[in-house]
Amino acid sequence: MSPFARTNRGLLANWWWTLDRALLGGLLVIALVGVVMVFASSPPIAKRLGYEETRFVVKHLTFLLPAILLLLGTSLLAPRGVLRAAFLLLAGFGLLLALTPFLGTEIKGARRWVSVAGLILQPSEFVKPALVVVSAWLLARRPGMAGAPQAAALTGLMLLLLVIQPDLGMSVLVLAVFGVQLFVAGLPWLLIGGLAGLGVLGLYAAYVAFPHVQTRIDDFLDPTKESYQVETSLSAVTSGGLFGRGPGEGVVKFYLPEAHSDFVFATLAEEFGAIAALLVLMLFGFIVLRGLWRAYEAQDRFVQLAAVGLLAQFGLQALVNIAVNLNLLPTKGMTLPFVSYGGSSLLALAIGMGMLLALTRVGARLEGAP
Numbered sequence: 001m002s003p004f005a006r007t008n009r010g011l012l013a014n015w016w017w018t019l020d021r022a023l024l025g026g027l028l029v030i031a032l033v034g035v036v037m038v039f040a041s042s043p044p045i046a047k048r049l050g051y052e053e054t055r056f057v058v059k060h061l062t063f064l065l066p067a068i069l070l071l072l073g074t075s076l077l078a079p080r081g082v083l084r085a086a087f088l089l090l091a092g093f094g095l096l097l098a099l100t101p102f103l104g105t106e107i108k109g110a111r112r113w114v115s116v117a118g119l120i121l122q123p124s125e126f127v128k129p130a131l132v133v134v135s136a137w138l139l140a141r142r143p144g145m146a147g148a149p150q151a152a153a154l155t156g157l158m159l160l161l162l163v164i165q166p167d168l169g170m171s172v173l174v175l176a177v178f179g180v181q182l183f184v185a186g187l188p189w190l191l192i193g194g195l196a197g198l199g200v201l202g203l204y205a206a207y208v209a210f211p212h213v214q215t216r217i218d219d220f221l222d223p224t225k226e227s228y229q230v231e232t233s234l235s236a237v238t239s240g241g242l243f244g245r246g247p248g249e250g251v252v253k254f255y256l257p258e259a260h261s262d263f264v265f266a267t268l269a270e271e272f273g274a275i276a277a278l279l280v281l282m283l284f285g286f287i288v289l290r291g292l293w294r295a296y297e298a299q300d301r302f303v304q305l306a307a308v309g310l311l312a313q314f315g316l317q318a319l320v321n322i323a324v325n326l327n328l329l330p331t332k333g334m335t336l337p338f339v340s341y342g343g344s345s346l347l348a349l350a351i352g353m354g355m356l357l358a359l360t361r362v363g364a365r366l367e368g369a370p
Contacts, residue, residue, distance in 0.1 A: 015076050018361040020294055026287045027071065027338065027353055031064065033268075033280060034339040041253045041267040042260040042341060056260060056341050063343045067350035074354025079303055079366040082355050086133035089126055089351070096123035097161045112165050113344075122344040124162060124170050128313055129352030131158055132177060136305035137366075139185045148182065168206050169332040173316055175199060180312040181305050216330040230327045232256050233263050236270035237277075237326065244273030260341045262333050265325040280339070281322070288315040294360035302366040303359045310356045314349070 042056035077085065100114050100123055113120050131154070138151040155178045162171040179195055187195075207217055236252035239245070250271040253259040259267045269277040288311050295307035314337055321336040323329040335345045358364065 011076065015361070018363060019075065019357060020290065020360050023287060023290050023294070023360065024075070024357060026283060026290070027357075028068075030280075030283055030287070030338040031068070033283075034341075035060070035064065037264050037268055037339055038260055038341050040248060040250070040271055041264060044253045045257070045260055048254075059343065060341050060346075063346045067346045070347060071350040071354040071357070074351055075357035075361075077355075077358045079300070079359060079364050082306070082358050083133060083137055083302075083366065085351075086130040086137075086355070089130035090134055093123040093126040093130065094158070094161075096121075097127055097158070100161075101164050112167055119343070124165075124167060125344040125348035126351070127158060128170075128174065128177075129310060129348060129355060131155065131174065132181070132309035132313060132352075133306045133355060135178060135181060136302055136309055139181060140300075140302035140305055140366075145182075145185060145187060148185070148187070151178070151181075169320070169334055172199075172203070173313065173320070173334070175202075176316055177309050177312045181309045184305055184308050216332075229256060229258070229263065229331060230324075233266040233325050234327055236263075236266040237274075240270040240273050240277075242273050242275055244269070244271045244276065247271055258333075261335055262321065262331075262340065263325055264336055264340045265322050268339075269325075284315065284318045284337075287311075291356055291360060298360070298364065300365040303364050307356055307359045310352050310359075313352065314356075 038057055038060045042060075043053040046055040047053050074082070074085065096114055100112060103114055112122050112124060114123060115121075135151040135155060138147045138154065139145075141147055155174065159171050159174060162168075162174065176199075179192070179199075182195070183192060232252055232255055236250065236256075240250075244250075248271070250267055252263075252270050253267055256263050256266070265277065265280075268280065291307060291311040295304050295311070298304050298307065317334055318337050320329060320332060320334050321340070324331055324334070335342050337349050338346065
């Protein structure tokens with residue numbers, strides 16, 4: 001039974017009747033899977049690092065509550081409100097992103113994290129959804145591809161800041177999402193091929209310029225070299241079988257340093273089996289396809305471009321994480337959306353998916369400039 005009558009014209013009632021509740025439900029189910037997986041995978045890691053066994057569980061739940069509030073609160077916005085929020089996020093966290101190489105904390109040779117009011121945040125995570133929405137507005141506010149140069153310049157600036165950190169995995173994701181937006185906006189196939197070629201050249205330049213990138217790619221392409229993380233992840237996936245070892249019975253979390261974050265999919269497959277892993281894959285697929293359908297039905301170009309960009313970001317991030325776990329891509333520290341442990345990632349994903357829910361509400365249209 002609905003909590004609101006159809007004749008009710010209040011803010012919450014209007015939100016309820018225009019929201020894609022199936023899309024919201026899918027996101028909440030994935031968040032619940034994430035809670036289960038952090039409970040299952042993180043205690044041994046916390047103990048190995050000298051913390052209380054429940055440290056990562058408590059921290060994840062501490063971030064999850066505000067993340068859900070952000071998700072729901074952002075979904076209440078009209079498209080104009082989504083665009084304004086994106087401009088504010090891009091200005092604030094874009095500035096932090098520029099300052100990160102100077103003020104950030106160095107971890108494993110990269111400066112990607114800064115302390116804000118006692119919280120360690122990764123500014124690039126918050127820049128991602130904001131950049132998608134602002135780029136969509138730049139592309140949509142003028143007919144055809146007239147807005148592409150401005151959108152490309154903004155994206156190029158953010159890519160430069162990411163490369164300086166360096167965060168090449170995030171850079172590739174941002175570039176791929178922008179390419180998807182350009183495709184939907186109507187970029188000719190010839191230019192799409194040219195951009196793809198430039199992307200390949202960029203990857204080669206990164207391979208030459210950054211030793212850690214060269215090492216990862218060489219190890220991935222050379223079958224005689226074994227990566228401890230990847231080999232352990234594959235062993236966990238195969239040992240789980242169809243139905244898994246059982247909740248809490250997995251062993252990969254005792255050996256793999258990132259079993260609760262980057263390699264949480266391997267932990268899931270080991271403890272709950274291939275069937276559970278496939279169900280999670282289907283859940284991600286449902287969210288992407290459902291969102292694309294709602295974007296297709298939208299009558300507003302800005303809504304379409306922004307929604308497709310947010311979905312591409314969400315889906316590609318999940319695809320990269322799972323592909324790394326299955327040794328289909330070189331190792332890259334990228335979380336599985338809403339499933340992996342992580343504060344910045346969880347909060348930023350909640351904002352991005354809240355924007356998607358707002359943009360895919362029935363009748364959502366952007367009228368005029370922000």
